[in-house]
Amino acid sequence: MEVDREDGRSQNQLRPLACSRNNLHRAHGSASWSQGDTKVLAAVYGPKAGTKKNENPEKACIEVIWKPKTGQIGKLEKEYEMILKRTLQSICILTVNPNTTTSVIIQVANDDGALLPSAINAACMALVDAGIPTRHLAVSICCCVARSGLVVLDPTKLEEQKMKAFAYLVFPNSVHSVLPEGSPSGQGEPIQNGIITSVTHGIMSVDDYFYCLERGRAASTKLSDFLRKNLQQQSTDSSKAG
Amino acid sequence: MGLPNASADLSTEVEVDAFRRLFPLRFFEKHLLESIRPDARPLGRARDTTIALGAVASANGSALAKIGSTTMLAAIKMEVRTPSMETPDEGCIAIDFHMPPICSPIFRPCRPSEAAPVVAKQLSDTILRHANLFPRLFIAAEISGMINLKELSLVSGKAAWMTYLDIYCLDADGALFDAALLAAVAAFSHLEIPVVSLNDDGKIVLSEEQGLSDREPVNKEKRKVNLGGIPFSLTCILHKNYILADPTAEEESIMETSVTMVLDSSSQLVSLYKPGGAVLAYTSAIQDCIALTRQRVKELQKVLEEAISGMEVD
Numbered sequence: 415m416e417v418d419r420e421d422g423r424s425q426n427q428l429r430p431l432a433c434s435r436n437n438l439h440r441a442h443g444s445a446s447w448s449q450g451d452t453k454v455l456a457a458v459y460g461p462k463a464g465t466k467k468n469e470n471p472e473k474a475c476i477e478v479i480w481k482p483k484t485g486q487i488g489k490l491e492k493e494y495e496m497i498l499k500r501t502l503q504s505i506c507i508l509t510v511n512p513n514t515t516t517s518v519i520i521q522v523a524n525d526d527g528a529l530l531p532s533a534i535n536a537a538c539m540a541l542v543d544a545g546i547p548t549r550h551l552a553v554s555i556c557c558c559v560a561r562s563g564l565v566v567l568d569p570t571k572l573e574e575q576k577m578k579a580f581a582y583l584v585f586p587n588s589v590h591s592v593l594p595e596g597s598p599s600g601q602g603e604p605i606q607n608g609i610i611t612s613v614t615h616g617i618m619s620v621d622d623y624f625y626c627l628e629r630g631r632a633a634s635t636k637l638s639d640f641l642r643k644n645l646q647q648q649s650t651d652s653s654k655a656g
Numbered sequence: 657m658g659l660p661n662a663s664a665d666l667s668t669e670v671e672v673d674a675f676r677r678l679f680p681l682r683f684f685e686k687h688l689l690e691s692i693r694p695d696a697r698p699l700g701r702a703r704d705t706t707i708a709l710g711a712v713a714s715a716n717g718s719a720l721a722k723i724g725s726t727t728m729l730a731a732i733k734m735e736v737r738t739p740s741m742e743t744p745d746e747g748c749i750a751i752d753f754h755m756p757p758i759c760s761p762i763f764r765p766c767r768p769s770e771a772a773p774v775v776a777k778q779l780s781d782t783i784l785r786h787a788n789l790f791p792r793l794f795i796a797a798e799i800s801g802m803i804n805l806k807e808l809s810l811v812s813g814k815a816a817w818m819t820y821l822d823i824y825c826l827d828a829d830g831a832l833f834d835a836a837l838l839a840a841v842a843a844f845s846h847l848e849i850p851v852v853s854l855n856d857d858g859k860i861v862l863s864e865e866q867g868l869s870d871r872e873p874v875n876k877e878k879r880k881v882n883l884g885g886i887p888f889s890l891t892c893i894l895h896k897n898y899i900l901a902d903p904t905a906e907e908e909s910i911m912e913t914s915v916t917m918v919l920d921s922s923s924q925l926v927s928l929y930k931p932g933g934a935v936l937a938y939t940s941a942i943q944d945c946i947a948l949t950r951q952r953v954k955e956l957q958k959v960l961e962e963a964i965s966g967m968e969v970d
Contacts (some may be wrong), residue, residue, distance in 0.1 A: 489776055500931045503932060503933035581928070584932075613931070614927050618925055
């Protein structure tokens with residue numbers, strides 16, 4: 415049973431992805447990520463000396479500032495800041511630069527669905543651009559559950575509002591291992607099957623959620639390949655002027 | 657910190673309390689190896705939960721929920737106002753979550769806590785369940801699983817109920833969202849919509865007694881709100897291969913990866929919230945968490961039913 419999507423995509427098709435790094439010259443790292451019409455800019459400043467009052471000084475601290483496109487900062491922005499901060503804390507190696515703060519600033523340029531996943535992807539690319547040491551990258555995808563039970567990937571804003579429920583999922587990126595034994599695994603599953611972050615909205619059945627996880631994992635492999643190609647390309651043909 | 661020789665030497669000399677403060681993670685891991693926690697709970701068991709309905713006498717509906725030491729007080733007040741133009745036959749619910757300094761030594765009045773707006777938003781998403789993400793304070797939702805907003809309408813286009821739900825945290829000892837949701841749900845099940853009538857100016861007023869016969873009441877009697885699928889939640893902490901249900905504040909601060917699952921009474925997943933964290937959640941861990949949550953939903957349903965039937969006896 416097919417779902418009719420307004421832009422003619424199939425249920426597993428992502429919108430066209432575009433990513434560019436080193437857009438901003440003052441920031442230590444920056445990236446712009448767009449999925450279809452959703453566009454997010456991320457900038458990274460750091461590491462700077464000192465941590466905030468309640469933070470552990472034996473580890474590096476990450477601070478996230480989320481700037482919406484219009485309107486005042488409210489609970490939604492605070493929640494996104496908290497989710498982004500905890501996601502980035504789990505991928506960065508925090509013990510390399512203790513007692514420092516790295517600031518990640520997210521500016522929403524346009525919101526057309528799947529905003530939080532785009533922001534997470536942009537923030538990861540900006541961290542790579544700034545050279546902050548990370549364990550692996552985080553790859554983020556939005557899955558929607560339609561009323562018929564079908565799972566649709568990467569919805570637009572209109573689709574998000576019409577669907578029964580949607581979930582933002584963040585996975586570690588897929589690993590290309592040099593060793594023949596394959597990728598490091600935890601609990602018998604490859605590392606890219608684990609979820610770093612999951613935020614759901616709306617009611618869905620438990621089986622729908624597991625189905626979303628499967629589709630999300632398959633899409634995250636595609637996204638990881640896109641990231642890898644993008645990073646390799648930019649590193650070979652870039653001539654960074656200081 | 658962390659040289660195994662140093663802690664092995666110290667652990668024979670140092671008292672239990674000092675060891676707990678100096679090496680908190682090792683202290684907990686020693687317990688986890690024996691499948692138990694410092695407060696003698698097995699890993700999958702939640703703390704004792706109690707609900708007291710009608711804690712605030714002046715409110716239309718209220719409840720005090722305690723999970724272990726975590727205490728939440730929820731109160732609902734209702735007011736009549738004109739509904740918005742887009743939804744003329746629906747009422748509104750405004751949810752606010754406060755963490756006053758009484759609840760924890762970390763929070764001071766000048767420095768707003770980071771946890772409060774996040775829990776407030778999670779609560780409004782769970783109770784109202786709408787896909788529209790705008791954080792307006794008065795949220796009108798089309799799809800609401802627990803409460804049908806059309807029930808809150810009095811006269812279509814002219815008058816509807818505006819419901820203010822305030823939740824105060826009195827003691828923060830871990831699992832804040834679980835306790836807040838339980839208090840909110842209990843307050844809604846205790847809520848009685850007051851009787852109102854139309855006076856001569858065409859305004860809605862509260863009917864004082866039943867003896868006022870010259871005014872026809874708009875709604876016949878104090879009635880309860882019909883609740884659809886009631887959501888119940890459980891927060892679990894993931895640490896290596898262990899899953900700990902219902903963490904205390906100490907456990908949450910040491911092992912930071914937490915997953916909150918909200919299931920409603922028909923076992924539909926309302927929310928699965930895992931905001932980052934060092935430990936990755938694999939499918940098997942999620943399935944175990946969901947099984948623990950299902951068990952917890954049954955326990956909480958029983959506690960809520962006992963509290964409601966206790967009130968009705970009075």
